Amino acid sequence: MATAYRPHEEAPSPALIFDLLLAHQRSAALCAAIELDVFRALGEGPADAASLAKSCSASLRGMRILCDYLTIMGLIHKENGLYRHSATSASFLDPRSPACVASVARFMGNPAMQDTDRHLADIVRNGRTSLPGEGSVEPENPIWVEFAHSMAPMMAPMAAPLGAIALDGLTGPVRVLDIAAGHGLFGIAVAQQNPEAHIVALDWAAVLQVAKANADKAGVGDRYELLPGSAFDVEYNGPYDLALLTNFLHHFDPPTCVSLLKKLHAAMAPGGRVATLEFVPNEDRISPPMAAAFSLTMLASTASGDAYTFRELEAMYQEAGFINITAQAVPRGPHTVIIGHVA
Amino acid sequence: MATAYRPHEEAPSPALIFDLLLAHQRSAALCAAIELDVFRALGEGPADAASLAKSCSASLRGMRILCDYLTIMGLIHKENGLYRHSATSASFLDPRSPACVASVARFMGNPAMQDTDRHLADIVRNGRTSLPGEGSVEPENPIWVEFAHSMAPMMAPMAAPLGAIALDGLTGPVRVLDIAAGHGLFGIAVAQQNPEAHIVALDWAAVLQVAKANADKAGVGDRYELLPGSAFDVEYNGPYDLALLTNFLHHFDPPTCVSLLKKLHAAMAPGGRVATLEFVPNEDRISPPMAAAFSLTMLASTASGDAYTFRELEAMYQEAGFINITAQAVPRGPHTVIIGHVA
Numbered sequence: 001m002a003t004a005y006r007p008h009e010e011a012p013s014p015a016l017i018f019d020l021l022l023a024h025q026r027s028a029a030l031c032a033a034i035e036l037d038v039f040r041a042l043g044e045g046p047a048d049a050a051s052l053a054k055s056c057s058a059s060l061r062g063m064r065i066l067c068d069y070l071t072i073m074g075l076i077h078k079e080n081g082l083y084r085h086s087a088t089s090a091s092f093l094d095p096r097s098p099a100c101v102a103s104v105a106r107f108m109g110n111p112a113m114q115d116t117d118r119h120l121a122d123i124v125r126n127g128r129t130s131l132p133g134e135g136s137v138e139p140e141n142p143i144w145v146e147f148a149h150s151m152a153p154m155m156a157p158m159a160a161p162l163g164a165i166a167l168d169g170l171t172g173p174v175r176v177l178d179i180a181a182g183h184g185l186f187g188i189a190v191a192q193q194n195p196e197a198h199i200v201a202l203d204w205a206a207v208l209q210v211a212k213a214n215a216d217k218a219g220v221g222d223r224y225e226l227l228p229g230s231a232f233d234v235e236y237n238g239p240y241d242l243a244l245l246t247n248f249l250h251h252f253d254p255p256t257c258v259s260l261l262k263k264l265h266a267a268m269a270p271g272g273r274v275a276t277l278e279f280v281p282n283e284d285r286i287s288p289p290m291a292a293a294f295s296l297t298m299l300a301s302t303a304s305g306d307a308y309t310f311r312e313l314e315a316m317y318q319e320a321g322f323i324n325i326t327a328q329a330v331p332r333g334p335h336t337v338i339i340g341h342v343a
Numbered sequence: 344m345a346t347a348y349r350p351h352e353e354a355p356s357p358a359l360i361f362d363l364l365l366a367h368q369r370s371a372a373l374c375a376a377i378e379l380d381v382f383r384a385l386g387e388g389p390a391d392a393a394s395l396a397k398s399c400s401a402s403l404r405g406m407r408i409l410c411d412y413l414t415i416m417g418l419i420h421k422e423n424g425l426y427r428h429s430a431t432s433a434s435f436l437d438p439r440s441p442a443c444v445a446s447v448a449r450f451m452g453n454p455a456m457q458d459t460d461r462h463l464a465d466i467v468r469n470g471r472t473s474l475p476g477e478g479s480v481e482p483e484n485p486i487w488v489e490f491a492h493s494m495a496p497m498m499a500p501m502a503a504p505l506g507a508i509a510l511d512g513l514t515g516p517v518r519v520l521d522i523a524a525g526h527g528l529f530g531i532a533v534a535q536q537n538p539e540a541h542i543v544a545l546d547w548a549a550v551l552q553v554a555k556a557n558a559d560k561a562g563v564g565d566r567y568e569l570l571p572g573s574a575f576d577v578e579y580n581g582p583y584d585l586a587l588l589t590n591f592l593h594h595f596d597p598p599t600c601v602s603l604l605k606k607l608h609a610a611m612a613p614g615g616r617v618a619t620l621e622f623v624p625n626e627d628r629i630s631p632p633m634a635a636a637f638s639l640t641m642l643a644s645t646a647s648g649d650a651y652t653f654r655e656l657e658a659m660y661q662e663a664g665f666i667n668i669t670a671q672a673v674p675r676g677p678h679t680v681i682i683g684h685v686a
Contacts, residue, residue: 013675014435014444014497018633020373020416021451025639026366028460035464059470064628065642065649066467071629072636073363078629092357101357108364111461117371118454121378124409127402154357285407286414286421290361293415296368299408306408332356 024117029069031109034102038067039085039093042076046084099157103150110143116300128303136301137251139230140204144182148203148210152183158277158333163189165328165337166242166275172196174241177267179231180248184211184224186277187244191220197242202227202234231260238267246277250294253304254316261320261340268342274317279307280327280336290334313338367460372412374452377445381410382428382436385419389427442500446493453486459643471646479644480594482573483547487525491546491553495526501620501676506532508671508680509585509618515539517584520610522574523591527554527567529620530587534563540585545570545577574603581610589620593637596647597659604663604683611685617660622650623670623679633677656681 033039041047041055049064056063071078076089085094092101112131116123119130129135136143163186167174173196178187181201188211191197199220201211205228215224227234231248243264249257264274281292291307298305308316310327317325322340329336376382384390384398392407399406414421419432428437435444455474459466462473472478479486506529510517516539521530524544531554534540542563544554548571558567570577574591586607592600607617624635634650641648651659653670660668665683672679 012430012434014431014442015633015677016417016431017373017435017444017447018497020369020418021448022636022640023366023369024371024457024460025636025643026363028367028463029639030360030363032463032467036467058468061470061647061649062467062642065638066463068628069636069639072632074359075363078627087355088357088359091355092360099357101360104360105364114367114461117367118457120371120375120409124375124379124405125401127404154361284421285411289415290358293365293368293412295408296372296412297365299405300368304404306404334358 025069026073027109027114029066029073030075031105033066033070034093034105036066037095038063038070039089039102040095042083042085042089043094043096046079046082048081048083052083099153101153103152104154106150107143107147110146112143113301120300123300127299129299129301131301134303137305140206142206144204144207145210148183148207152185152214155183155185158330158335159185159189160193161330161332162186162244162246162275162277162335162337163193165330166190166244166273166339167194167197170194170242170273174198175239175269176200177227177236177238177240177243177264178202179243179245179264181211181244182207182247184208184214186246187211187224188215188218188220190242190244191215191223192218198223198225200225200227200237200240202229202231202236204228204230232263236263236267239269239272240267241269241272243268243272243274244277245274249276249313249316250278250298250307251302251305253306254308254312256304257308257316258319261316261322265321265342270342272342274322274340274342276313276338276340277330277335278313278338279334280310280313280338281307283309283311285309288334291336310336310338368412369416370452370457372409372416373418374448376409376413377436377448379409380438381406381413382432382445383438385426385428385432386437386439389422389425391424392426395426442496444496446495447497449493450486450490453489455486456644463643466643470642472642472644474644477646480648483549485549487547487550488553491526491550495528495553495557498526498528501673501678502528502532503536504673504675505529505587505589505618505620505678505680506536508673509533509587509616509682510537510540513537513585513616517541518582518612519543520570520579520581520583520586520607521545522586522588522607524554524587525550525590527551527557529589530554530567531558531561531563533585533587534558534566535561541566541568543568543570543580543583545572545574545579547571547573575599575606579606579610582612582615583610584612584615586611586615586617587620588617592619592656592659593621593641593650594645594648596649597651597655599647600651600659601662604659604665608664608685613685615685617665617683617685619656619681619683620673620678621656621681622677623653623656623681624650626652626654628652631677634679653679653681 053063279291317340396406622634
């Protein structure tokens, strides 16, 4: 006498929870595929798992399962047993593409940063990174050399738009301070768009090697000066007409940001401007998703950084003495440019 | 003379790549929230970050950023600065809900398994887990005790439907072998649906303690016999009218599965049946997403397991001597039941 089973059709499903718990595999699978050079192999044309395994010196079982997984994630296509590039993987993951961003996996997938995943409950308890000292912004932290090398392709598409926004109406000879220059691409874009711009790039000495090489390659090396050290400690040697402060403020708490902005304000020429590139969430702090979610990266990797809203950034700028503070979305990216002016 | 910037509106975006590279944070954030008991605190009613931080003994900065992130992921809601349960988090993550599955994070987020993420390129090269020996199916691996405890809530909704499918038309006294019983819920469901069923539960001795406790709690302990050991080694003591083989074959390669099915076939009564619960991808191996993606978990954690298609499972059953092999989707879940009959 078996009891009949009556399904409850209206019951909600825990599918989202499973999805979130397994999401770590997505990062791992993409990093593994980049390391194995799968996207270069796919650039040779559609291929089955056996020939990809051969090209990448991998096992058949492993390659088949990895490529099926990448297909499920929407990154590549599979048809009749043959895998092939999607528009996304062809443009951004094939090393032969000039827009290839595969190197970002080296920075975003670096073990020290991913280690913070395991300590996230403690990080939330303590309100600060589990990394030693100031976390990612420890002086001379070598990750910024890695950043300068590997994140450049990701930032490159934003450099020209940022340069155009920052330079808007600013022609003729200008002195430009590029704080935390990193790969240098933003200052270089300004130099390319204004042939009379002179750039002073500030960052750790080891990082500036990368920026200088990029400036030389871009043909603006003769207008590119290096200022090694900490943005909080070195003498800026102003006055400047324009300062770039890209992807920097989010590493620090508001009082620290204000003190930096004050120091910067004192180094600007009358009528000068500071252009900040940031992930700027809306005031609800939950949209747009990518900018808002960036707060978690700052929680995990810094002592007191955050993705600040426009209202918060505006208040910092005002406290430091800037006026006419405006925000402008960067085309084709999740970033916003905040500009503050000197009276 | 600034050079005008001309945006290329038609350019595709690397957003998916960023999304995949950052996906590991989703798993970490959910595990941290469970560990901090955020979902119990939300069960008290809508709350702001400060009061949640207090309830969970966490920092304000950490709690605000974590809850914003969970909101961005769609797991909870935020309105006017107050966070509140979604239907999903209320049903499946609040420890006061009978359907709470929060304990699955202990199994799915266990460090040994997540460690395989870092070695995934090598795993793909070698075609097998980076874990020692046979990986997750090493004899007496303690993760299966953890599994039996923590995955039970996730499997519970499938137990009654599986029992109904497996028992269909099978009334009166039946002997049932539950291989790799784990939490025991599937055999227990059969015992509940057929009051004349006698269950023999096979698993590692330590795991069977969990199954036995669940059987006693369900009131079927007097019809619940324990058979400790390896499914490949112990004498089954047939004949059985029904055998359950749930979430087991995917750990092994096809020859191993066939040898187990042959051993099982020999222990079945004439007219008996074997019911296998599995993630069964379509023949394209890329759909449905959850069943197909499960292959990656088997690649990472076993020497030669896989998520097998129906055609592959049917071939294994046939080689072992079974006939009339059928597949049936389990309601409200990503699993399929495969049934093979004995002539």
